Amino acid sequence: MKNRKLKNIELARKSPKEFKTATKTPISIVLDNIRSLNNIGSVFRTADAFLIEKVYLCGITAQPPHKDIRKTALGATETVAWEYVEDTLSLVERLKTENKKILAVEQAENSTALQNYVPTKNEHLVLIFGNEVKGVQQSVVSASDYVIEIPQIGSKHSLNISVSTGIVVWDLFSKITH
Numbered sequence: 105m106k107n108r109k110l111k112n113i114e115l116a117r118k119s120p121k122e123f124k125t126a127t128k129t130p131i132s133i134v135l136d137n138i139r140s141l142n143n144i145g146s147v148f149r150t151a152d153a154f155l156i157e158k159v160y161l162c163g164i165t166a167q168p169p170h171k172d173i174r175k176t177a178l179g180a181t182e183t184v185a186w187e188y189v190e191d192t193l194s195l196v197e198r199l200k201t202e203n204k205k206i207l208a209v210e211q212a213e214n215s216t217a218l219q220n221y222v223p224t225k226n227e228h229l230v231l232i233f234g235n236e237v238k239g240v241q242q243s244v245v246s247a248s249d250y251v252i253e254i255p256q257i258g259s260k261h262s263l264n265i266s267v268s269t270g271i272v273v274w275d276l277f278s279k280i281t282h
Contacts, residue, residue: 123183128157129277130228132204136192136244137163137235138265145176146266147233152180154277157228159184162192192232196247204228208248209272210240211261215253218275231272233265 118126133151138144144166151159161167167188168174168181189195196206205227223229232248234240245251254263254271263271 120183129155132158132230134160134232135165138165141172142176143266145173147269148177148180150270151184159186161188192244204230206230206248207250207252208232208240208245212251215251217255
């Protein structure tokens, strides 16, 4: 049979214990006031897929356990490390003292197109994704080391936060690991 689909048992999935002890990709994700529980769960799944170091949940962003997060996370809230921090800006300031590069994913003046951003070797990246309506808070954008923008050429210039997370994480993961 040509291009036979793989069965789940053929996917070499890590157990939760193996995931916890695996070397992580040097990327963390910050969710800045995300409203949708489904978006939060989807971000956890993406974080699990790419062995992301940690997810930070800030402001009004809901925290596990929650049935709607669990529904889309499919167990990723049990594997991916996460932390709730009330104030996104104070988190950004703390992570900067840990020598992490802060990248707001936003449409802004002087942003860098995602395809043009080249991470420095051995650098830990922190990706900030904002509220579904208001985006990343201006104070957080201003405090970021870089503003990364996903180029869009259609009429909406708006992507769902979970879609944006998948695009940005995949792009940076492929640049870091190759």
